[in-house]
Amino acid sequence: MILRNIQKDIIYHFDDYPVIAIVGARQVGKSTLAKSIISQYDNAIYLDAERPSHRQLLDDAEQFFELNHDKLICIDEVQNIPDIFSVIRSIVDDNKSIKFLILGSASPEVLQQSESLADRIAYFELPALQISELKNDYSFKKYLFRGGLPKSYLSKKYESSFFWTQNFIVSFLERDLRQFGFDIPFEVLHRLWIMLAHNNGQQIKYSTLSLSLGVSHTTVRNYVGILSQTFMLRTIQPYFINIKKRIVKSPKIYIRDVGILNALLNIRSFNDLYSHPVFGTAWEIVVIENIINRFNDWNHYYYRTSNGNEIDLILTKADKVVAIEIKVSVTPKVTRGFWIALDDIKANKAYIIAPVQLSYPMKNNVSVMNLEEFLGLENLI
Numbered sequence: 051m052i053l054r055n056i057q058k059d060i061i062y063h064f065d066d067y068p069v070i071a072i073v074g075a076r077q078v079g080k081s082t083l084a085k086s087i088i089s090q091y092d093n094a095i096y097l098d099a100e101r102p103s104h105r106q107l108l109d110d111a112e113q114f115f116e117l118n119h120d121k122l123i124c125i126d127e128v129q130n131i132p133d134i135f136s137v138i139r140s141i142v143d144d145n146k147s148i149k150f151l152i153l154g155s156a157s158p159e160v161l162q163q164s165e166s167l168a169d170r171i172a173y174f175e176l177p178a179l180q181i182s183e184l185k186n187d188y189s190f191k192k193y194l195f196r197g198g199l200p201k202s203y204l205s206k207k208y209e210s211s212f213f214w215t216q217n218f219i220v221s222f223l224e225r226d227l228r229q230f231g232f233d234i235p236f237e238v239l240h241r242l243w244i245m246l247a248h249n250n251g252q253q254i255k256y257s258t259l260s261l262s263l264g265v266s267h268t269t270v271r272n273y274v275g276i277l278s279q280t281f282m283l284r285t286i287q288p289y290f291i292n293i294k295k296r297i298v299k300s301p302k303i304y305i306r307d308v309g310i311l312n313a314l315l316n317i318r319s320f321n322d323l324y325s326h327p328v329f330g331t332a333w334e335i336v337v338i339e340n341i342i343n344r345f346n347d348w349n350h351y352y353y354r355t356s357n358g359n360e361i362d363l364i365l366t367k368a369d370k371v372v373a374i375e376i377k378v379s380v381t382p383k384v385t386r387g388f389w390i391a392l393d394d395i396k397a398n399k400a401y402i403i404a405p406v407q408l409s410y411p412m413k414n415n416v417s418v419m420n421l422e423e424f425l426g427l428e429n430l431i
Contacts, residue, residue, distance in 0.1 A: 052183050052200070054083050055343075056174050061087060064122075067172040068142040069150040071128075073158065074176035075281035075306070076226055077218060079200045080153045083176060084124050087151065094122040099130040111137045115148060124151040129161055129230055142170055156230050157279040175281075177343045178307050179203055181336075182425050190405055194332060195320040197309020198339075208319065215313040219243075222282070232276055238263060242273055246283065246303060247314040251331035253300040253354075254285070274303070282306060284339070289351035289364045295394060296356040308335045333378040337403050337421055338363055341374065344425050348372075353395055359387035364395060365430065372430045373397040377404040382418060389414070399431045 060070055072080050081098075088094035095118060097104040107114055108125075111134055115123065128134060138150055154161040158173050178198025181188050196202045196211045199218070205211040223236050223243075242263060246254075254274065260267045277283040284304045290297040305311040311332055317323045323332060341363065342350050348365040353373075363374040373392055375384055382404040392400055392414070400416040401424060409419040 051082060051086060052079075052179065054079065054176065055180060055183055056176060057083060057087060060174055061090070063172050064149060067170065068146070068148065069138060069152065069167055069171040071152045071154065071158070071161070071171055071173045072176050073154050073156065073161070073173060073281075075178070075199070076155045076222060077199050077201055078176055078178055078281075080155075080176050081126055082200070084126065084151055084153055088122060088124050091122045093120060094124060096124045096126070098126045100127045105131060108134065112141065115141045116145075118148070119145050120147045122149045122151060124153070126153045128152045128154045129156055132161070135161075135167060139167055139170065142167075155226065155280065157281075160230060160279050177339060180343055180425075181340050181422060182344065188422070191320045194308060194336060195312060195317075195323055197307040197312070199307055199309055202309045211309070212313060212318055215309050219310065219313055222280075227276070227280070230280065234273065234276070238265065239273055239277075242270065243277065243282070243305075244314050246274075246277075247305050247311050247328070249303070250305050250311060250328055251302060251334050253298060254303045255300070282310070284342075286338070286350060286352050286363070289353045289366075289395065298354040298356060302352050304331075304335050304338060306335070306339060308332050311335065330378050333405075334362060334376050337374075337376045340421060340425055341365075341403075345430065348430075353391055355391070355394070357387075359391040359394065361388065361391045361395070364397075370431055371395055371397045373400040375400070375402045377402055379404060380406055382406070392416075 064070060072084060074080055085096065088096060097107060099105055108131060125134065141148060179200055180198065181193065195208065202211045202215050205214060223240055227234060242259065245259060245262060256267050256270050259270045263270065274283065278285060284306045285301040287301050288297055288299050290299065311328065312323060315328060317326055323329055345365060348367045351364045352362060353364055354360040361373045362376045365372040365374065373395060375388055382402050384402060402412065402416065402418045403421050403424055404418060406418060406420050409417060409423050411417050
């Protein structure tokens with residue numbers, strides 16, 4: 051089993067919260083992580099809300115929890131029993147011995163619906179497999195084609211990985227979304243997802259998507275929101291704090307897993323990906339997802355002016371600003387617009403992340419660095 055980075059943090063916070071929630075995309079490894087965690091507790095119970103026999107145990111959830119008042123109770127795929135949140139809230143308020151570990155494949159807002167466990171719950175998002183978790187098993191080509199969903203990345207054959215991911219997409223659209231309470235026409239959402247894949251890493255244009263799909267502007271926004279809430283898309287907001295320039299204000303949108311991107315575009319091998327126009331933004335997905343999850347206490351944005359001066363990713367914390375430009379070339383070069391943008395945002399430090407073997411300084415406090423080394427930094431500035 052691959053040890054996940056967030057496992058120690060989750061165990062540490064059991065002392066502070068009666069309820070811990072692990073959220074993340076379907077098939078990202080939440081169940082495997084949870085089973086690893088509860089194996090360290092003698093009195094733990096695991097319930098899978100997708101199994102009728104386990105759901106039946108919770109028909110009278112209050113009584114079941116009272117009978118197991120001194121145990122750690124893990125409930126997997128909790129979105130299948132949304133009414134359970136109100137029961138959990140009352141139980142943890144009355145009983146300080148019971149602990150809950152709940153797993154869900156949608157955002158906290160979707161999972162809890164109208165119920166609130168405020169001040170009683172801590173949320174942890176489990177991302178796809180991160181490069182730092184793979185250690186010696188990491189391969190640039192393999193990761194860039196298969197993505198980080200465990201069953202895809204760890205598949206024995208490339209063809210099996212692609213086939214599994216295609217089936218994942220169909221299952222997600224036909225089954226999973228309905229379980230979350232979203233009744234959306236399969237064909238419309240599938241077409242939207244493919245269109246977003248073709249425009250991966252670009253500013254989202256709702257009006258263009260609306261015309262192409264034959265649905266309203268509001269409907270497109272709603273569908274994009276649903277894909278974001280279920281961890282299929284990531285939107286990155288523009289950075290325009292205290293900058294008196296004509297800034298592009300539309301968010302950028304990315305398919306969060308590069309394996310899903312390739313399956314949506316029917317890219318069946320790394321060589322096909324290498325020759326495809328999306329190759330550069332596929333690498334952007336890998337870099338952005340790994341950096342955001344590694345430095346999750348930093349805010350993240352992108353920067354672009356109306357005349358094209360641009361930085362792919364900006365990290366901020368308090369008064370610190372770090373600029374990151376992403377290049378897939380092993381001999382990365384930047385344009386004049388990059389240097390102008392650096393001056394605009396007053397970056398404390400800048401990095402160019404590229405698949406280079408050795409890192410090296412460029413000029414003006416800018417370093418060229420490979421992703422693995424960047425993820426190992428303790429301090430960005």
